[in-house]
Amino acid sequence: EGTINRIAAGEVVERPASAVKELVENAIDAGARRIEIAIADGGKTLIRVTDDGCGITEDQLPLALSRHATSKIDGSDLLDIHSFGFRGEALPSLGAVGRLTITSRVAGGEAASIAVAGGEMGPVKPAALNQGTVVELRDLFYATPARLKFMRTDRAETQAINDVVKRLAMAEPFIGFTLRDVSGGGEGRVTFRAEPESGDLFDALHGRLARVLGAEFAENALKIDAERDEFMLTGYAALPTYSRGSAVAQFLFVNGRPVKDKLLIGALRGAYFDFLSRDRHPAAALFIECDPHKVDVNVHPAKSEVRFRDPGMVRGLIVSALRHALAEAGH
Ligand code: ADP
Numbered sequence: 001e002g003t004i005n006r007i008a009a010g011e012v013v014e015r016p017a018s019a020v021k022e023l024v025e026n027a028i029d030a031g032a033r034r035i036e037i038a039i040a041d042g043g044k045t046l047i048r049v050t051d052d053g054c055g056i057t058e059d060q061l062p063l064a065l066s067r068h069a070t071s072k073i074d075g076s077d078l079l080d081i082h083s084f085g086f087r088g089e090a091l092p093s094l095g096a097v098g099r100l101t102i103t104s105r106v107a108g109g110e111a112a113s114i115a116v117a118g119g120e121m122g123p124v125k126p127a128a129l130n131q132g133t134v135v136e137l138r139d140l141f142y143a144t145p146a147r148l149k150f151m152r153t154d155r156a157e158t159q160a161i162n163d164v165v166k167r168l169a170m171a172e173p174f175i176g177f178t179l180r181d182v183s184g185g186g187e188g189r190v191t192f193r194a195e196p197e198s199g200d201l202f203d204a205l206h207g208r209l210a211r212v213l214g215a216e217f218a219e220n221a222l223k224i225d226a227e228r229d230e231f232m233l234t235g236y237a238a239l240p241t242y243s244r245g246s247a248v249a250q251f252l253f254v255n256g257r258p259v260k261d262k263l264l265i266g267a268l269r270g271a272y273f274d275f276l277s278r279d280r281h282p283a284a285a286l287f288i289e290c291d292p293h294k295v296d297v298n299v300h301p302a303k304s305e306v307r308f309r310d311p312g313m314v315r316g317l318i319v320s321a322l323r324h325a326l327a328e329a330g331h
């Protein structure tokens with residue numbers, strides 16, 4: 001079991017940022033309104049995610065750490081990619097390659113905690129906590145020295161964690177996010193904060209994009225709201241006059257999850273083609289919502305690639321929606 005978990009872990013958790021992604025996605029799934037992330041040394045020595053979500057009951061704590069014991073599949077919703085995560089792999093994987101402690105409390109229940117290190121699970125113990133969950137991961141990959149060697153500098157890992165948190169924050173504008181670097185000890189330093197946004201989805205998204213990408217992006221952003229064959233495309237795309245220099249700002253989400261996909265990025269370039277120059281890249285945050293059966297998101301457990309059943313149609317939707325918005329804005 002320990003070995004299997006460590007092998008599986010390598011697939012799910014490539015680096016500290018992938019651990020952060022899994023833990024924050026769990027907090028989102030738990031219905032959190034606020035999520036706090038603390039990291040130290042690029043996430044190598046500490047990643048702690050605190051949420052005010054539904055919590056885990058005492059008797060479920062050991063199950064949460066068992067492979068494929070996820071509460072999120074019942075067979076019928078295997079394809080329901082609105083629930084994040086490579087089904088039931090994340091916590092067992094993290095517990096196999098680091099020192100993991102989960103403390104949790106459900107409404108009306110008592111707080112309890114459980115620890116697992118190198119795949120060895122300890123007993124459930126009483127703890128103190130308000131409603132929600134704290135997952136603390138220390139010394140990632142200490143149990144797999146070969147993996148440790150592949151980690152990059154603290155600075156590079158911190159940057160990757162920043163990117164992951166910002167992408168998730170864009171996808172969930174109604175949730176508040178705080179990212180803190182506690183490398184120096186104590187309260188640490190807040191490196192990113194976004195208060196929960198309010199209003200309708202477009203208001204909230206606009207506010208959140210201003211927070212994450214900057215006021216200048218938000219001021220130069222065109223609202224995108226289009227539909228084709230039950231594929232919904234929403235979000236904001238910047239005017240071609242807006243430039244972030246070489247800093248690429250292309251944020252794409254499929255059914256709420258951040259993706260990095262060549263087809264989608266190509267479509268974006270296609271829509272802006274007439275306006276692009278060497279120092280000008282399209283900047284956009286676009287959200288595709290579709291029937292989960294029409295897209296395969298499990299191309300790889302790290303999940304950033306997707307495969308659409310009809311890629312041509314999706315490309316067409318993006319290109320025409322963006323060109324339409326650009327034309328409306330007089331371009
Ligand atoms: P998955 O997310 O695919 O179900 P995980 O290994 O990430 O698998 O999590 C295992 C289970 O632990 C989840 O199904 C959920 O029941 C529980 N869980 C994990 N994190 C949280 C959290 N922050 N709040 C509430 N429950 C959680």
Ligand code: MG
Nearest residue numbers: 026084085090
């Ligand atoms: Mg998960």
